[in-house]
Amino acid sequence: MKVSADNIRLSYGAEEILKSVSIGAEDKEFVGLIGPNGSGKSTLLKCIYRILKPNDGCVMLDGSPLQDMSYRSSAKKMAVVAQHNYYNFDFSVREVVLMGRSPHKKAIERDNARDYAIVDNALCTVGMERFADRSFSTLSGGEQQRVILARALAQQTPCLVLDEPTNHLDITHQLQLLKIVKNLNVTVISAIHDLNIAAMFCDRIYVLKDGIIAAEGAPREVLTRKLIKEIYQVESEVVEDSRGQMHILFT
Numbered sequence: 001m002k003v004s005a006d007n008i009r010l011s012y013g014a015e016e017i018l019k020s021v022s023i024g025a026e027d028k029e030f031v032g033l034i035g036p037n038g039s040g041k042s043t044l045l046k047c048i049y050r051i052l053k054p055n056d057g058c059v060m061l062d063g064s065p066l067q068d069m070s071y072r073s074s075a076k077k078m079a080v081v082a083q084h085n086y087y088n089f090d091f092s093v094r095e096v097v098l099m100g101r102s103p104h105k106k107a108i109e110r111d112n113a114r115d116y117a118i119v120d121n122a123l124c125t126v127g128m129e130r131f132a133d134r135s136f137s138t139l140s141g142g143e144q145q146r147v148i149l150a151r152a153l154a155q156q157t158p159c160l161v162l163d164e165p166t167n168h169l170d171i172t173h174q175l176q177l178l179k180i181v182k183n184l185n186v187t188v189i190s191a192i193h194d195l196n197i198a199a200m201f202c203d204r205i206y207v208l209k210d211g212i213i214a215a216e217g218a219p220r221e222v223l224t225r226k227l228i229k230e231i232y233q234v235e236s237e238v239v240e241d242s243r244g245q246m247h248i249l250f251t
């Protein structure tokens, strides 16, 4: 599925956070969004996944304006792994993942054997099957993050939007989560802080700074010593290992 956010403007009060920002992802493309703290990455993603309504501009899914779609219909196309996931009630892990099935159900339709099989499968994929009956609120941050990914997997959408999905994860689970996402072969738009992780997984990267897109392109084109200095004010060296994988060393 093709996704685009065109000329998005968004202000919080008098402060304009997104100043006519445009990004896009082609079908099955893995697109990364990087930029310093406070540059507007989450705000842009929230406009894409309908938590915020932009003051101007339009989000399109496969050429159709998002604003014209029902929430159920857009939830069948796009699943989200946001940064913070709090529930007011004490849901079990299985119940949280079952929520991913709700866009596929009619108003009072009950969960059936297929839904439970999809949920079990999603929990196995993220290695959380033995936590199925645990209370979600008792999980560690990293465990919760993996359950939220399982919920997104259970939603079975052609597009995933991820807001710093590896935030709470150790290196094993960071790589595991992004490999799972990459192997899904769906369209992905993800905010990522770790530039080496972005270099490893993204087909294309957008750099957001001060509410505008400062650069865009393949990791190799974007993650240069010069740009890293301009965007983050740090010195670095960009090297390539024997397998052709690029690495950014901060000096």
Ligand SMILES: Nc1ncnc2c1ncn2[C@@H]1O[C@H](COP(=O)(O)OP(=O)(O)OP(=O)(O)O)[C@@H](O)[C@H]1O
Residues within 6 Å of the ligand: 012, 017, 035, 036, 037, 038, 039, 040, 041, 042, 043, 044
């Ligand atoms: N509800 C809000 N009201 C006012 N200002 C807000 C609100 N939400 C975010 N902001 C401000 O908007 C700016 C962009 O925030 P945003 O969370 O989009 O940045 P980010 O690039 O995702 O940052 P980080 O890398 O720290 O997660 C920040 O200066 C933030 O303080």
